[in-house]
Every structure is written in C-alpha cells, then in structure tokens.
Amino acid sequence: MSLRPYEDVMKAVADPTRVRILKILEGGELCVCQIIAVIALGQSTISKHLFLLRSAGLIKDRRDKKWVHYSLDGKGGNPYAGTMLRNLRKWLNDDPLVRKDRERTTLARNLGPVAICEGGMALPGGKTVRCRPASGGEASAARPG
Amino acid sequence: MSLRPYEDVMKAVADPTRVRILKILEGGELCVCQIIAVIALGQSTISKHLFLLRSAGLIKDRRDKKWVHYSLDGKGGNPYAGTMLRNLRKWLNDDPLVRKDRERTTLARNLGPVAICEGGMALPGGKTVRCRPASGGEASAARPG
DNA sequence: ATGTCAATTCGTCAGGTGACGAAATAAAGG
DNA sequence: CCTTTATTTCGTCACCTGACGAATTGACAT
Numbered sequence: 001m002s003l004r005p006y007e008d009v010m011k012a013v014a015d016p017t018r019v020r021i022l023k024i025l026e027g028g029e030l031c032v033c034q035i036i037a038v039i040a041l042g043q044s045t046i047s048k049h050l051f052l053l054r055s056a057g058l059i060k061d062r063r064d065k066k067w068v069h070y071s072l073d074g075k076g077g078n079p080y081a082g083t084m085l086r087n088l089r090k091w092l093n094d095d096p097l098v099r100k101d102r103e104r105t106t107l108a109r110n111l112g113p114v115a116i117c118e119g120g121m122a123l124p125g126g127k128t129v130r131c132r133p134a135s136g137g138e139a140s141a142a143r144p145g
Numbered sequence: 146m147s148l149r150p151y152e153d154v155m156k157a158v159a160d161p162t163r164v165r166i167l168k169i170l171e172g173g174e175l176c177v178c179q180i181i182a183v184i185a186l187g188q189s190t191i192s193k194h195l196f197l198l199r200s201a202g203l204i205k206d207r208r209d210k211k212w213v214h215y216s217l218d219g220k221g222g223n224p225y226a227g228t229m230l231r232n233l234r235k236w237l238n239d240d241p242l243v244r245k246d247r248e249r250t251t252l253a254r255n256l257g258p259v260a261i262c263e264g265g266m267a268l269p270g271g272k273t274v275r276c277r278p279a280s281g282g283e284a285s286a287a288r289p290g
Numbered sequence: 291a292t293g294t295c296a297a298t299t300c301g302t303c304a305g306g307t308g309a310c311g312a313a314a315t316a317a318a319g320g
Numbered sequence: 321c322c323t324t325t326a327t328t329t330c331g332t333c334a335c336c337t338g339a340c341g342a343a344t345t346g347a348c349a350t
Contacts, residue, residue, distance in 0.1 A: 003161055003240050014155035016148055017338080032297060042340055047298055049338090066296055066348060080236065087228060095148050117296065162308080177327060187310055192328055194308090211317065211326055262326065 005057075009080040012056040013088070017041065018049050022058060022072065022088055023098045024105045029062065029071035031113035036121045038104045043121065057081040067113050150202075154225040157201040158233070162186065163194050167217065167233055168243045169250045170204060174216035176258040181266045183249045188266065202226040212258050 012018055017039065024030065024038055036046045050070055053059045057078035062069045074082035092098050107123055108116060120128025157163055162184065169175065169183055181191050195215055198204045202223035207214045219227035237243050252268055253261060265273025 003164070003237060003242060006164070006237060007159065007161060010155060010159035014152065014159045015338080016152060019148070019151070036297095041338095043297070044299075044341075045339055051298085063347085066294095068297065083232060091225065092148060092151060097148060113296090121296090156307095160308080186308095188327070189311075189329080190309055196328085208317085213327065258326095266326090 005078045006080050008056040009058065009078060009084055012052050012058055013084050015049070017045075018053055019088070019092065020097065020101055021046075021049060021053065022085070023092060024101050025059060025070060025072050026089060027102070027105055027109075029069045030105070030108070031067045031069050031116070033067070033113055033117045033121045034105075034108040035070065037108050037116050037123045038101055040122070040127065058085060067117075150223045151225050153201040154203065154223060154229055157197050157203055158229050160194070162190075163198055164233070164237065165243065165246055166191075166194060166198065167203060167230070168237060169246050170215060170217050171234060172247070172250055172254075174207065174214045175250070175253070176212045176214050176261070178212070178258055178262045178266045179250075179253040180215065182253050182261050182268045183246055185267070185272065203230060212262075 013022070020039055021035060024035065030038075032043075032046065032050065035050070036043050039046060050059065050061075054061060054070075054073075057073060057076035058081045059070050060073040060076075062071070072085055074085040104123055111119075111123070116122070122128045158167070165184055166180060169180065175183075177188075177191065177195065180195070181188050184191060195204065195206075199206060199215075199218075202218060202221035203226045204215050205218040205221075207216070217230055219230040249268055256264075256268070261267070267273045
C-alpha cells in the first residue's frame, strides 16, 4: 500500500511498448525472440522492457533449454499488478496496433522460437537482428544499416 | 479504446505528485491555492499537473469568483479515467505521504481559499509563494530563496 | 573446455518530463 | 479605466527515459 510499488506498476503500464508486450502475452507465454519479432525493436530494448515489467511483478520468466519464456504474472507481492493486468484484459482490444501485434503473434507462435531465432529474430518480411549469411538467398529480409 | 487516451491516463496517474493531487481531491473539491499549499510546490508546477490531469479526464474545474476549484471527474469521454479513480480510492490510503497530505488538506479546508491566498498560498509554517510584506511580522513563514 | 547463440548488460544519445522563476492572462473591485 | 491578484503560460535547466549497437554473460552441445 505504499507509493513505490504503485509507481513501478503504473510507470510500467504507461509505456506503449510495454503495453504491447503485455497484450501479446495475454495469449500465453512467449519466448524473448518471439516478442522481439512481433514488436520489431532491438533486443536490448525489449530486454530492458521485460526487466521493468518483471520488476513490477507484471510478468514472470521461465527458462527452457536455450530460451527464456515470459508470461503474465500478477500473483506476486505487488498488489497493483494483478488489478492492472485484469483491466488490460478488457482494454485496448480494439486498438489497431494491438490487433496487428496479435496477428503477428499468431504467426510467431506457429513458427516457434527455433525458426524465429534462426531467421534473425524476425517474422518473414521483418528486419533481422542478426544478419546471418543464410545458405539460401532471402529476398527482402536483411536490411543493412 | 485506443492507445492515446489510455496512455494519457496512465502517464497522468503514474506521477507521484499527480497521485497526491488526486488523493487529496478525494475529500472533495479544492481551490488551486489550497492544492499548492498542501503539496508545497511552485504554482506553475501545480498548474501544469492540473492541466495534465484535466486533459486525461481525471479532474474538472469550476470557476467561482476569483478562484478556480478542481474536483475529481472521470465521467468524461476517457473510459480509463473512471476506473483508475475508482482504483485509487482503495489504493495508497496507508501511504505516509498521502496521510500527511490528508491532514494538511483538512487544515487547508478549515482555513479556506481566502486565508490561504492571503498567506502566500502556504499553510501556517510552510514556505510562501508570494512574499507579501504583511503588516504584522510573521515569525517563520516567509523564507527568501 | 570450448564454441555457439539467445539473452542481458553497457555506453551513448536524442527527446521527454518535472522543477523553478518570470512574465502574461483574466476576473474583481475601486 | 486601472489596479490587484489568482492562475496560467513561457523560458530554462537538470534529470529521466527509451532507443540503438557493441560487448558480455550464461546455458547448451560437442
């Protein structure tokens, strides 16, 4: 019931990118590389956002082999996290960006972590994070610089 | 149901000073000078915060003679404002700063806008915004920068 | 143990945010 | 009309934040 945990949660959910992450996680847990592929921002950026969301008690992580999976939490010590996650379930479902993200998430789920990481943490057609030479030539994937 | 109004409300309620304002307004409407006296920040600072809160649909203003009174709103077009105000009613009531503000608010209410404005928009013992010469000598009120 | 590779941390930079004091605005009253 | 004065707006500054790329970490496979 103190100001600090309140502020942590509110600042966390006030950022558009972090809401996008929370909204795509409503469909179930996702690997970091999948989140990167959907949101299409640098891995360091996404990693920072995930850290802040976890610090606020909004998400939790689970390690499986090489991959780290994140999912919604809200059951931790922070009393505000659960309420805000519940609110968010009802909110923003009509937002065009959220809808678009949801489509991309479905795609990312079908591909799976392995394919996405091998594809440079990008969805087909998206910009890759790691420009691997890739045996076959990818038409419009990698954009240097 | 779009991201913009959501962001407006969340960013508004994520700032500690603005939460303090919302929490003291839970007791009913207050004049700007009373809010300044309770929060003890510069008038321009408070004015900016009030503007942001009003833009988010969290508070509304009412003019009476020389004074502008603010009160909680949440009934406007922004669907997130009402929910967050309802949440805030239950939240942070045990926070020491919020409690302290509440005491100061009671004091400010009892004094009324006129006395507070004449006292330099400060509670007795607080720093004044306007250093008026004041016919009688005030012991520890005015603190020149 | 050693290389690989997903993920995190570090260093940096542009832009946003909150604070202040000074100046402008607008309503009340002489 | 002109002063007074409560409030807002403007200009400035330090600090926080979100983005990036590069370097580092740490688990897995060989």
